[in-house]
Amino acid sequence: MVRLRSRLARAGGATALTGLIATGLATTAAADPANNPADVQTLMNHLSGGYTPADCHPAGAHSAVAVAAVNCDNYSHDPGGPWNADHLLYANTDDLNADFQRSLAEAPQTPAQPFPDGTTGPTEWNRGGHNGSVVFLGSDRDDGVYLVWTDIPARMLVVAEQGIAPESTQAALYDWWQAGGVR
Incomplete structure (x- = not known):
C-alpha cells in the first residue's frame, strides 16, 4: 500500500503537491509553505473530526500558494474516518479555489466517484455556515x-484518505465527513 506520506517524500522539493496529492494531482513547483506558528495554529483549530493536535504536525510543500500545511498521519479516532488527512491554509479564497480547480484540471486520470446519493463531484456543499465550499470524492x-x-x-483545503478497498469504501468516508469530519 502506497501511503500519502510516501508520495510526499518521493515528490521532494522538485514538485510541490497540493493537498490533492492523494489523487496524484500535481501543481507547479514551489517552496515549502511558511508554516508560521499563527497559521499552523489556525489549522490545528480546524482539524477534521477524530483528530487532535497531538495527531498532527506541520508539513512541507503541498502547494504553490498555501501559506501553511498540517498533516495528520494517524488514523482518525472517529469510526469510518480516514487514516491520513492533510490540511492546507490559504491567504485568501481566490488562491484556495484556484489551487483546487487547477489541481483537478491537471489530473484528468483521477476518476471522480459517485457520492452515496449518486451525484458526482466536485459539487458545492453548504452546511453550518460553510456556504460556497466544494467537496470531491475519488479514488x-x-x-x-x-x-x-x-x-x-476557514480558507482551507483538506484531503482525507483511507486505505485500499475493500477495507475502505467511499460511502464510509463520506458518512464520516457528514457526521463530523468538518468542524
Whole structure:
C-alpha cells in the first residue's frame, strides 16, 4: 500500500503537491509553505473530526500558494474516518479555489466517484455556515479512497484518505465527513 506520506517524500522539493496529492494531482513547483506558528495554529483549530493536535504536525510543500500545511498521519479516532488527512491554509479564497480547480484540471486520470446519493463531484456543499465550499470524492491509482473538500470561511483545503478497498469504501468516508469530519 502506497501511503500519502510516501508520495510526499518521493515528490521532494522538485514538485510541490497540493493537498490533492492523494489523487496524484500535481501543481507547479514551489517552496515549502511558511508554516508560521499563527497559521499552523489556525489549522490545528480546524482539524477534521477524530483528530487532535497531538495527531498532527506541520508539513512541507503541498502547494504553490498555501501559506501553511498540517498533516495528520494517524488514523482518525472517529469510526469510518480516514487514516491520513492533510490540511492546507490559504491567504485568501481566490488562491484556495484556484489551487483546487487547477489541481483537478491537471489530473484528468483521477476518476471522480459517485457520492452515496449518486451525484458526482466536485459539487458545492453548504452546511453550518460553510456556504460556497466544494467537496470531491475519488479514488487513486492504488484503489485508495479519498475525500477532498474546501472550507471557504476557514480558507482551507483538506484531503482525507483511507486505505485500499475493500477495507475502505467511499460511502464510509463520506458518512464520516457528514457526521463530523468538518468542524
